[in-house]
Amino acid sequence: MERLSRLVPNGVNDLSHQDLEHKQQILGEIAQLFKDGGYHQVQTPIFEYYDLFKEIKGTIEMDRMIKVIDTDGKVLVLRPDATIPIARMAASHGADPNELRRFAYVTSIFRMADDPQNVQSREFTQAGVELFGDGGVRADVEVISLAIRCLQRIGMAGFTFDLGQANFFKALTAETSLASEELLHLQHLIETKNFADLRRQVQDLPVRQEVKDALRAIPRLYGPPEAVLEEARKVILNSEMEAGIDELTAAYEALSQAGYGEFLAVDLGLMNNLKYYTGILFQGYAPGYGKPIVLGGRYDELSKYFGCDTKATGFAVYIDDLITAVKNQERQNGNGLR
């Protein structure tokens, strides 16, 4: 018989006191930055109704939520995402949609293991902020620079942030009448920069030649901001696409004026969770670490779902990934295969 009492389940892990102290120290630094930026830390329940996450399209896959059954038979889930509950919180209590509000959180997130080889794939820590009540580029710039300062503060070297624009692809595909399944497939090919299959796929689409050219161009619209933004203007087909690029240009200019230019690249092929993001989105990468460690962006539609139309943007730092990336960096200063 297996003696499960001696084992830790897959996807979760103990932390030794040294590791925990290290983690607390990093969390402390980040929490202080949030506080200095005027963000108030809030807390939401560890379990919520399944329906909350089920009814909001395109955020977390249904299969990846960890479910439990309540005493009355209703399905609950362990917090699979930090932003949605905070958006609900921000929208409730007769909130004024135009009031600037800044919230921060440090919390555990629970997801079904999509990666059986990762010890921390089912419970992991996120620290992040949400800024409500400002739809302007000023707000995007505020949260992006705060995200950059988080990595600077903990001494990460050589990181990069990619800026994207959710509306660019959305406004482009608004020119077409493609079915949502087809759009998802295109989106996947663009996201994975699968040039060969994208070219073949686009070839046969019932859309105008300019749309085909633009679709094929998107995954190449990656790299140094000035050059990419200029290239992007060449494939603009409507005013929304143009507005998207204008926004991104303004954000880049403000960020580089603030001294963050060296960390930035633009990637218009960046489009994870397109149903959720509605404007500028961004991801932070550490050198030698395979996954993004910061994810964020503008999500103006979400609070409408809770009956309060307030603009919003924010980001989350994947703390456990961040710690691993920092450790790799410290250990690795040599070359090549570890």
Next chain:
Amino acid sequence: MDYVEVAVAKGRLVDSTLELFAEIGLVFPDYSPDSRKLFFTNEERQVRMVLVKSADVPTYVERGAVDMGIVGKDQLLESGAEVYELVDLGFGTCKMVVASPSTAYRRKPKPVVATKYPKIAQAYFRDKDQPIETITLHGSVELAPLAGLSDCIVDIVETGTTLKENGLYITEEIAALSARLVVNRASFKTKFHRLSGLVDQIQAVIDGRERQ
């Protein structure tokens, strides 16, 4: 300067890959087919090549243990790894198919499918609203129907000779496959200039071949 690390799938793709690398002036002098060594270095270009089992290439690349990889589309589909799939290399072409001694499996409510690719098989039949049972094997999949282990198989075929010799024929084609150059998403960002240089060179060779 850091090495750029490339994982290459052991087996049928190695020769074509080395040929491609040679065309862009990237050679690994210490490589020989009989060597037991698993990693090889080109000091001048600062590139290190590792040979790993093909099914492991997506994992190495996705997790950033290496920056890029050369692997068949079959392994990318099966692993579902989140990587950039930058170049269709045009070699290692084959097809993913369903093969069987007869089409009798189509009349079964839940046929048994033997395969090295359980995820691809499940996804393909799920799209057709056909429930199946998969049996995962690691080699000589063609044997399974003959041995009474399964009703049909899902596997890759190049020429179809092995199928024929074992009394199977292709009943359904799932996808056309070829070798791909894949890149870790974070490496592509943080080592952009070096990786895009290599990728562009490789793309140029492939484009040249296609024009011929």
